[in-house]
Amino acid sequence: MIGIIGGSGIYDIEGLTDIKWKAISSPFGTPSDALLYGKLNGQQLVFLPRHGRGHKLSPGEINYRANIDALKRAGVTDILSVSAVGSLKESLKPGTFVIVDQYIDRTVQRERSFFGKGCVAHVSMAYPTCRRLSHLIHEVSRQAGIETVPGGTYLAMEGPQFSTHAESEMYRSWNCDVIGMTNIPEAKLAREAEMCYASIAMVTDYDCWHPEHDQVTVQQIIRILTENASKAQKLVKEVVLPVDSDSSASSCSCRFALENAIITSPENRDPDKIRQLDAVAGRVLKKG
Numbered sequence: 589m590i591g592i593i594g595g596s597g598i599y600d601i602e603g604l605t606d607i608k609w610k611a612i613s614s615p616f617g618t619p620s621d622a623l624l625y626g627k628l629n630g631q632q633l634v635f636l637p638r639h640g641r642g643h644k645l646s647p648g649e650i651n652y653r654a655n656i657d658a659l660k661r662a663g664v665t666d667i668l669s670v671s672a673v674g675s676l677k678e679s680l681k682p683g684t685f686v687i688v689d690q691y692i693d694r695t696v697q698r699e700r701s702f703f704g705k706g707c708v709a710h711v712s713m714a715y716p717t718c719r720r721l722s723h724l725i726h727e728v729s730r731q732a733g734i735e736t737v738p739g740g741t742y743l744a745m746e747g748p749q750f751s752t753h754a755e756s757e758m759y760r761s762w763n764c765d766v767i768g769m770t771n772i773p774e775a776k777l778a779r780e781a782e783m784c785y786a787s788i789a790m791v792t793d794y795d796c797w798h799p800e801h802d803q804v805t806v807q808q809i810i811r812i813l814t815e816n817a818s819k820a821q822k823l824v825k826e827v828v829l830p831v832d833s834d835s836s837a838s839s840c841s842c843r844f845a846l847e848n849a850i851i852t853s854p855e856n857r858d859p860d861k862i863r864q865l866d867a868v869a870g871r872v873l874k875k876g
């Protein structure tokens with residue numbers, strides 16, 4: 589099942605039928621909101637507003653572990669993240685949609701793993717988004733006439749303040765493409781939970797490096813988001829069916845990320861931690 593995490597400006601899904609909000613409890617704490625269940629094009633999906641309805645949570649206040657755990661408990665296998673980002677390249681103009689394929693993590697105060705304290709695991713983050721899902725989204729959007737840029741490096745900053753000019757220039761010198769505050773630790777946790785994760789980043793501004801746009805404002809971001817909301821909603825509508833019917837999904841490597849990742853020997857694992865990991869790592873922990 590597909591799970592959509594909506595970022596700034598995306599607090600519901602247009603055209604969703606048979607809708608029901610349902611709160612899911614998680615041993616990792618409180619998710620950003622209840623999950624919205626519904627059908628789009630006849631296809632069941634789940635939606636979670638990342639900042640909560642009404643945008644009540646700052647990027648650093650979001651319980652990313654509870655969000656991913658709740659989606660996993662709801663039966664989600666494929667996560668489609670939709671986010672607002674600043675552009676670090678002249679060519680990525682406001683309004684552009686980038687399908688992110690790499691991250692640089694500059695966040696500092698977030699829980700970024702389900703593991704540790706009695707069950708240690710190390711998953712690969714070499715390719716941090718699902719290449720199968722990202723490719724599918726790019727292909728489907730191309731066929732639907734929605735332009736997306738395949739691939740881009742997302743600089744994940746702590747926020748909530750926007751970057752200084754010196755930071756923005758440094759990220760540009762690192763060849764980053766876009767900047768945002770939320771995809772990390774989301775992508776890391778989705779990988780640990782063996783879920784496929786793709787990220788559609790909607791460029792809303794030029795951050796503060798651009799000589800003609802020397803600062804970012806929320807007002808400017810919301811204006812661009814509003815202008816592009818229908819394009820984002822159309823993209824979501826187009827991808828739901830192909831994602832749900834992709835026959836190669838069950839053998840996708842993301843679904844086996846924990847296969848050789850847990851290093852704590854079975855006799856030394858903490859039973860409370862193992863119980864907490866029942867949804868995230870149940871597939872491998874059941875094997876002993």
Ligand SMILES: CSC[C@H]1O[C@H](OP(=O)(O)O)[C@H](O)[C@@H]1O
Binds near residue numbers: 638639769809
């Ligand atoms: C409203 S501007 C800054 C805010 O927007 C982005 O959020 P999201 O990724 O959830 O769309 C950015 O990361 C900041 O949290």
Ligand SMILES: Nc1ncnc2[nH]cnc12
Binds near residue numbers: 673750768
């Ligand atoms: N310039 C920017 N920096 C960080 N997060 C953002 N989200 C949208 N624009 C942003």
